[in-house]
Amino acid sequence: MGSGSDESIEHIETEGDARGRGYSDAPILITNFLETFPNMLLGWPVTLHVSCHEKPAIGHVGTSRRGGKAPGFYATLDVQFKRGGESALSKTHADIDRADWKGRNVTITIKKSSMGSDIGKKMVVPFCWRFVTDEATGLQRQVSWWDWSSTTAMVMKEHERDLKDVMDVQCERKQMKGMVFWSDAMGITKDKAITASEFGFMVESDPEWRKKVESALHVQTHPTLTEDTEL
Amino acid sequence: MPTKKKDTAVIADNMMDAFLDEALKEAEKEFGKEKCYVAGEHEAHQLVIPIWPISLRWLIESNGWPMSRFTTSGGAKGSFKSAFCFQLIAWWLESGGVAAHHDTENKTSSTLMQSIIPLKYFDPNDPAHHRFQFRVATSINEWQRMLSQQFEVLKAVTAKAKHKPKFPVVDSRLTVGFG
Numbered sequence: 001m002g003s004g005s006d007e008s009i010e011h012i013e014t015e016g017d018a019r020g021r022g023y024s025d026a027p028i029l030i031t032n033f034l035e036t037f038p039n040m041l042l043g044w045p046v047t048l049h050v051s052c053h054e055k056p057a058i059g060h061v062g063t064s065r066r067g068g069k070a071p072g073f074y075a076t077l078d079v080q081f082k083r084g085g086e087s088a089l090s091k092t093h094a095d096i097d098r099a100d101w102k103g104r105n106v107t108i109t110i111k112k113s114s115m116g117s118d119i120g121k122k123m124v125v126p127f128c129w130r131f132v133t134d135e136a137t138g139l140q141r142q143v144s145w146w147d148w149s150s151t152t153a154m155v156m157k158e159h160e161r162d163l164k165d166v167m168d169v170q171c172e173r174k175q176m177k178g179m180v181f182w183s184d185a186m187g188i189t190k191d192k193a194i195t196a197s198e199f200g201f202m203v204e205s206d207p208e209w210r211k212k213v214e215s216a217l218h219v220q221t222h223p224t225l226t227e228d229t230e231l
Numbered sequence: 232m233p234t235k236k237k238d239t240a241v242i243a244d245n246m247m248d249a250f251l252d253e254a255l256k257e258a259e260k261e262f263g264k265e266k267c268y269v270a271g272e273h274e275a276h277q278l279v280i281p282i283w284p285i286s287l288r289w290l291i292e293s294n295g296w297p298m299s300r301f302t303t304s305g306g307a308k309g310s311f312k313s314a315f316c317f318q319l320i321a322w323w324l325e326s327g328g329v330a331a332h333h334d335t336e337n338k339t340s341s342t343l344m345q346s347i348i349p350l351k352y353f354d355p356n357d358p359a360h361h362r363f364q365f366r367v368a369t370s371i372n373e374w375q376r377m378l379s380q381q382f383e384v385l386k387a388v389t390a391k392a393k394h395k396p397k398f399p400v401v402d403s404r405l406t407v408g409f410g
Contacts, residue, residue, distance in 0.1 A: 004370055004371065005370055005371050005372055006370050006371075006372040006373070009369065009370050026371055029371045029372065029375070030371060033375050034301070037301070037375075037378065037379075038300065038301035040382065041299045041300065041301065042265060042266060042299055043263065043265025043266070043276075043299060044299055044382075044385070045278070045298055045299070046298065046299065046382070046385070047280070047296065047297065047298050047299070047300060047301075047302065047323075048300075048301045048302070048378070049301075049302045049303065049304070049316065049319055050301070050302075050303045050304075051303070051304050051305075051312045051313060051315075051316045052303055052304070052305040052306075052312075053305075053306075053307070053308060053312075054305045054306055054307055055307070063305075063307070065305055071303045071305070072303065072305075074301055075300075075301050075302050075303040076297050076300040076301060076302055077291060077296075077297065077300075077302040077303070078302075078303050078304070078305070079291075079302075079303070079304040079305075079315075080304070080305055080306060081304060081305070081306030081310040081311055081312040081315065082306055082307070082310055083307075083309060083310055083311070104311065106310065106311045108290065108315075110290060110291065111305070113291060113292070115291055115292055115293045115297060116291055116292030116293065117292060118292070121289075121290055122290075123286055123289075123290055125286070127311050127314055129346060141342075141345070141346070142342050142343070142345075142346040143346050144314065144343065144346040144347050145347070146284075146314070146315070146318055148283070148284030148286050148287060149284065149286075151284070151286035152284055152285040152286040152289075154286075155285070155286045155289050156285075159289075200284075200285070200286070203285065204283065204284065204285050210285065213285060214285060214288060214289075214294070217285070217288075217289045218289075218292060219285070219288045219289060219292060219293065219294055220292055220293050220294070221294045222274070222277050222278065222279045222293055222294060222295060222297075223274070223275055223277070223278055223279070224278065224279055224280065224281045224294070224295055225278045225279070225280060225298055225326075
C-alpha cells in the first residue's frame with residue numbers, strides 16, 4: 001500500500017541514501033488515513049478497493065500487510081488470494097496448460113465480511129489467458145479472464161444438498177476436459193455432458209434458474225445503483 | 232368513553248411520536264439524511280454494484296459489490312489480486328461507472344490491465360476512455376492526497392450540479408507490492 005512516506009523520500013532526495021534503523025512512519029500514516037476515509041464515503045456512490053501485498057510476518061507466523069491490521073479492520077470485505085487449489089479445470093495445484101490457452105488456479109477466501117454470515121468461505125477460480133492477433137496492429141496481445149462460471153458449477157456441486165429442491169447437479173472429471181456436468185432438471189444428459197464453464201454460464205444466463213439457485217445458496221439481494229437511484 | 236388510564240397511554244404515545252419525528256427531523260437537518268434515518272431504511276442505503284458470477288455472489292453473500300464502503304484484498308506476490316482488481320474495474324466501467332486506478336509503486340502491468348479491461352477504455356478515440364483514469368503516487372502521503380483531492384473535486388462538481396452523480400464512481404487503488 002505504497003512505498004515510503006514523504007519524510008523518508010525527502011531524506012533520500014536530500015541525502016542520497018535511505019534512513020537507517022528506526023520505527024517506520026508508514027503504518028501509522030496508513031492506519032490514520034483508513035480510520036477516517038471510509039467514513040467519508042458515507043452517502044456517496046464511491047467504493048474504495050485496496051489491494052495489499054502480504055509477506056511473512058516476523059517469526060514467519062502468518063502474514064503481515066503494510067498498515068498492519070488496519071486495512072482488514074476498516075474494510076467491509078476483506079478477500080484473501082492464494083495460488084493453488086482444485087478447480088473444475090485442474091485437479092492438482094499444477095498449472096492449467098491447454099493447447100491454445102493457459103491458466104492458474106486461485107483460491108479466494110473471505111477473511112472478513114460485514115455483508116455475509118460465514119467468514120472463511122472459499123472457492124477456487126481459474127485465471128486464464130491466451131494470445132490473439134490484434135486486428136489493428138497485427139501484433140499478438142494477451143486476453144485474460146477469470147473463469148467464474150466454472151466455479152459457479154463447482155459451488156453448485158459442493159452445495160447440491162442446498163439445491164436438492166431446485167435441480168440435480170451431476171458431474172465427473174474427464175482427463176482432458178476437466179469436470180463435465182449434466183442435470184436431468186436442465187435437460188442435459190450424461191452423454192451430452194458439458195464443461196463446468198458452460199454449465200455455470202447456462203445457469204447464470206437463465207433468469208429463472210439464477211433466481212432459484214441464488215436463493216438456495218443464500219445470496220442476499222441489495223438495491224443496485226442505477227441511473228434512477230436517488231442519492 | 233375512554234378510561235383515564237387509556238387517555239394517559241394515548242398522550243404518552245403521542246408525545247413519543249412527536250419526540251421521534253422531531254428528533255429525526257432535527258438530526259437530518261444537522262447531520263444530513265444520508266446519516267440519519269429510521270432503521271427500516273438502512274437496507275436502502277446499502278447500495279451495490281451488480282456482479283455477474285453466481286460463484287462470487289455466493290462467496291460474498293450479496294448480489295453486488297458494496298458501495299460507499301472500503302473493501303480490500305490481500306495475498307502474496309503472484310496471487311492474482313491485481314487481476315481481481317482489474318476485474319472489479321471492468322465491471323464498474325461496464326455498469327456505466329468511472330474508475331481511477333492508483334498505482335502506488337510504479338509497477339502496474341499494462342499488458343495484464345489491458346487484457347482484462349475492455350480495450351475501448353484505452354482508446355483515445357473512444358468517448359468512454361476518459362472514464363478510466365490513472366494515478367501514479369510516489370509516496371504514501373501522495374496517494375492519500377490524490378485520493379482526498381479526487382473526493383473533494385467530486386463533492387465540488389456535484390455541489391454545482393445540485394445532485395450527486397447517478398452513476399457509480401469507483402475509486403480503485405492498486406498496490407502491486409510493498410515491502
